[in-house]
Amino acid sequence: MCVLLVLLLIVNVQRAALDHRQVSIDFEQAFRDGRLLPRFWTSTGMCPPAPREKAADFLLSNDSLLNFEIIGGLPNAGLKYVRIHWLLEMIQFSHYDENKLLFYNFSRLDALLDKIYEYGLHPGFELMGAPGNIYPMEKKRRFSYFWTDLTMQIALRYLHRFGVEYVANWRFETWNEPDLKNYNTLNFTTDEYINYLQSVRLGLDAAGRLLNNIHLPLRGPAGLFRTEQNHPFCWTALQLCNDYPRNCPFDVISFHRKGSGTRADEIVNGESMLMNQIWDKYPNLLEFKYSNDEADPVAGWSTPREFQSNMKYGAMLVSTVLQHWSTKTNSVQSHLESISHDNGFLSYHPFEFDQRTLLARFQMNDTKPKHVQFVVKPVYSSLGMLTNLGPQATDTLFLEGNLSYIVSYNRDPFYSCVLLSLSNDTFDPTTKRSNITLKFAIAEESTKRRIGYIVEGLQESLNDPNSIWIHYGKPSYPTADQFASMRTVQFPSVLKGPEMVSANTKNISLNLNLRAPWIVMVRLCSEMVPAPSQVTNIRIRRIYTYEAVIFWSEEPSVTRCIVGYEVWFRADQTQWIQINSGHCTPFLWFQFVSNTTIGLTGLYRVRSVDMFGRYGAFSETKYFNG
């Protein structure tokens, strides 16, 4: 259970003005207004640091794998895709055979993709980089063949390795920002670039033909689309798509539009401007799906910024999603397919919390061996809240004073996740406190059985591990106690419930006192929703001598009435004990800090519990030899 700890040490006792208001939600109305809500925001991205030739060492490092596994640790595929630059640098050229066919060593790429698969993620597979030293030799003689063959080999290899269903859900994409000098490492000319696009498309088609004619979608050109003069590759690619739609290599047009670092709505506005420019020039692209796969508040992931360290960024990400949903429902951007947040990076000292990342990384160089500790930032938890949104939703409502909300639901069995947020973007809200009364009018059809509800929230300074770190004087190597106190506030807190109302109850009223910026999620569940399922795939990762992270998996569901998970452990010759009592465990992992008495060796099992107190079956037990 996630008890809200008011750490008096760090909370400024503010007597500032109060934002006092009432929000009424009528489900009969919501059911009339709602539309299908596609989960268009569930992607993150990252780039291995220079030199790109060392991409494999970085991506397969302990820190990077743990980062990916935590990214995969949100329920309901809260983050489903991870878009990664320079993957082709992980492949080694092996040899030519007597027919001059190209053979590669894929072992390092295999190792990474096996992990991504195990973590329940899907790659945003950018066909970017080049294996070893082979490209310069092939470039002159067999340019198209080289790209078609390499793409086909990759697609076929992983279709066979992981199956059609999984790989058909990958997001293959062409070279990232190809017009930029620092990305165009192969010195493509415009003609070569267009040739590259056509060749990789042919490679995917060739692989698909060998597997029942499946179509593997391709995204691109992943460009910034500045002036045509400076960014000729991307504009020329779209020209081609406009002039010869059937020869267009792309299924989804991708581009990057970020804000300038002040307001979330700069992103959605920038997109609309760009798309209008594109549609004016290329009217045949009006019906194309498109994606802003770097939809961030500001460029430059590693630049430290205060707003990225705390609730502001978490709330901005929620605003970004709600604003996009609004433009999608109002047909301004009805063909927007998805957005991606480019925040899957690993932060580094001394900017543990301040960079554009989901997690704060602490490289513990003072221990032998060295090890890594991650602390969750509010932005990760805000994605964890968004994952509970139901399959249908009303348009976003934007109220005065920067309050916005969305009512999502599943009608039968009744489930609702109402997400509200108060955010003044990168600025401090002038009103630091909100007193909100939420009034729900339940639809007649949903009241046949009991309804359970739970209210969870992320609030300024209360769910802010960074402020605790600052309080301790920003130690490079926090102590175990300091990590423990940062972790008590890293997840959404339960503000009310779980509570039940009896069948036939029509109205529910809740009063909340909140510190802004905040995000609040109210989940309502009919008891008709089935009890939770069994969790699977228990994985134990050692962090340090007596410390491990336990991960598990769970089938996605359109109704999420689960309030948390219980993690149980049994050392040799002892009883089962619940090791996460008193720790908030809303997501698919738990960091277990054990001790010399009980150690880590033994059996582990996990089960979920929902708001009616119903348990899922225990997972299979997993033995860990610590």
Ligand SMILES: *[C@@H]1O[C@H](CO)[C@@H](O)[C@H](O)[C@H]1NC(C)=O
């Ligand atoms: C990676 O983690 C493993 C298991 O915890 C550990 O044995 C190994 O030393 C770590 N590697 C590095 C380079 O830190």
Ligand SMILES: *[C@@H]1O[C@H](CO)[C@@H](O)[C@H](O)[C@H]1NC(C)=O
């Ligand atoms: C492929 O590369 C891996 C690591 O880079 C190496 O260990 C392995 O021996 C190579 N395999 C072959 C067949 O050369």
Ligand SMILES: *[C@@H]1O[C@H](CO)[C@@H](O)[C@H](O)[C@H]1NC(C)=O
């Ligand atoms: C691309 O051009 C740069 C600068 O002229 C050169 O250093 C580099 O080797 C070239 N790369 C390839 C793959 O030709």
Ligand SMILES: *[C@@H]1O[C@H](CO)[C@@H](O)[C@H](O)[C@H]1NC(C)=O
């Ligand atoms: C907050 O209000 C300002 C001024 O009306 C507006 O420009 C901005 O987009 C709003 N931000 C959010 C997240 O609602």
Ligand SMILES: *[C@@H]1O[C@H](CO)[C@@H](O)[C@H](O)[C@H]1NC(C)=O
């Ligand atoms: C948001 O911040 C701006 C700039 O500080 C301020 O003028 C405005 O009143 C704030 N809006 C709200 C709703 O807090």
Ligand SMILES: *[C@@H]1O[C@H](CO)[C@@H](O)[C@H](O)[C@H]1NC(C)=O
């Ligand atoms: C919040 O508003 C409710 C209802 O108007 C009121 O009963 C309560 O006292 C208020 N709380 C605070 C802290 O102002």
Ligand SMILES: *[C@@H]1O[C@H](CO)[C@@H](O)[C@H](O)[C@H]1NC(C)=O
């Ligand atoms: C319940 O809510 C509806 C709609 O908001 C309202 O018309 C009605 O008066 C409320 N009933 C009670 C008993 O509060």
Ligand SMILES: *[C@@H]1O[C@H](CO)[C@@H](O)[C@H](O)[C@H]1NC(C)=O
């Ligand atoms: C820990 O070591 C890494 C290199 O392995 C370095 O980048 C980092 O700055 C070090 N951390 C501290 C706190 O010195």
Ligand SMILES: *[C@@H]1O[C@H](CO)[C@@H](O)[C@H](O)[C@H]1NC(C)=O
């Ligand atoms: C060791 O951890 C177990 C489980 O958390 C706890 O019950 C026990 O009291 C701890 N022992 C010591 C000496 O801290």
